[in-house]
Amino acid sequence: MTTASSLRIGVVGAGVMGGGIAQSTAAAGYTTVCTDIAEDALDVARTDALESRFGLAGAVQRGKMTEAEGDAARERITWTRDFEDAAHCDLVIECVPEKLDLKLRVFQDLDAASPEASILASNTSGFPIAAMAGATKRPDRVVGWHWASPAFVMKFAEIVVTEATSAETRDAVVEVASQSGKNPIVVKDNPMAWGFVANRIYMAMMKEAARVAEEGVATHAEINQLMVDCYRWPVGPFAMVKGAGSGWK
Ligand SMILES: NC(=O)c1ccc[n+]([C@@H]2O[C@H](COP(=O)([O-])OP(=O)(O)OC[C@H]3O[C@@H](n4cnc5c(N)ncnc54)[C@H](O)[C@@H]3O)[C@@H](O)[C@H]2O)c1
Structure with a gap:
């Protein structure tokens, strides 16, 4: 597996995608905090990420990682209802349901709670990233990172940049995606169309x-x-x- 980094990753929303994303970044060596408003969602996500067919145990069984690597990845993930804990990470990946008003609210909350330098990414399936960026005072540090399911297995990484996204933000997210075993492709945000590419x-x-x-x-x-x-x-x-x-x- 890839080397560990001091970068901390936050994941907001531990549903079908968020749990697998947390698993992926933890397996890549990043300390990861995964939060959800629902305790039962966190329980399911934790069980899936650790024990399901596409979880860490399954990866060990298939010889994709050693048992020690699997244990280390498990130790790197915190599952919590504490939003602030996830918001205080260097890169926060939003994975709440595909409802624009909800995502805009989460981006406003993240902008208020996250350190100024933190990058905020959205795993939206297709809402304009410019809309999310517009909900913050840091449009240069807002980017799309669209994953595919199951997140731990699929190499897909559609990195969506707006006109305001800085080169540093783009490069930092591409680097994390590569470290996480993905194949990042940078595409342009098009606010006129839903769905990127x-x-x-x-x-x-x-x-x-x-x-x-x-x-x-x-x-x-x-x-x-x-x-x-x-x-x-x-x-x-x-x-x-x-x-x-x-x-x-
Ligand atoms: N399912 C897929 O195959 C897939 C693939 C790529 C992208 N996406 C996108 O990823 C996002 C998440 O999709 P999903 O399938 O994981 O949804 P999901 O419904 O399985 O999970 C969303 C989770 O977010 C939680 N949540 C809701 N409001 C929250 C809040 N304010 N703070 C923290 N957590 C909150 C919910 O409790 C739920 O557990 C959506 O935008 C979706 O379009 C989904």
Whole structure:
């Protein structure tokens, strides 16, 4: 695994994505604080990150890390309802549900609570990063870091920069993503369109898949299988929606 860094990472929202993101940054060597407003969400995230198929135990079993590395990663993560604890990190990754008003509120709260130098990143699936930046007094230190599920396994890292994002912010997040075993690609924020690159193209495909099913051309299961067989996708479009919503157990 990669080397440890003194950078501390905060994760806000311990749902399907946040828990896996905390697991990924901790495995990369970063001290990580994962917070949620719900205790039960923290319990599920902790269990998933440590024990599930894509958790640290699974990674040890598959030979992706040694038992000592798995134990060290586990020790690096704090699971807490204390928002301030996560906000006081050098890089905070927001992972609350995809509701713009909620995200804007969280960015305002983070801006108020985080040290001036901290970078605030959003794992939004597609809301403009400029909107989040506009909720803060530090637009140069706001960036998008869009992950894919399961976060620990997928190499996907869409780094979204606005016109205000500084080069230092961009480079720092690219570095953390690389250290976390991801393949970061920097793209431009486009406030006129939802979805950056991956989700814009994915949504166009989903729309067509739904139309094909509605027309009675094929069932969801048949469409899934055809896309897997034709394009070597790991799962078909409808299975993808299910996994993104409830996780890959
Ligand atoms: N699920 C996916 O495959 C996927 C992939 C990429 C990006 N995303 C994006 O990641 C974000 C999170 O998605 P998810 O699927 O993990 O959602 P989720 O509903 O599974 O988890 C969100 C968590 O945020 C918590 N939360 C709500 N308000 C909060 C607050 N004010 N402070 C702290 N925690 C709070 C909730 O209790 C919940 O546990 C969304 O923006 C989503 O669009 C999701």
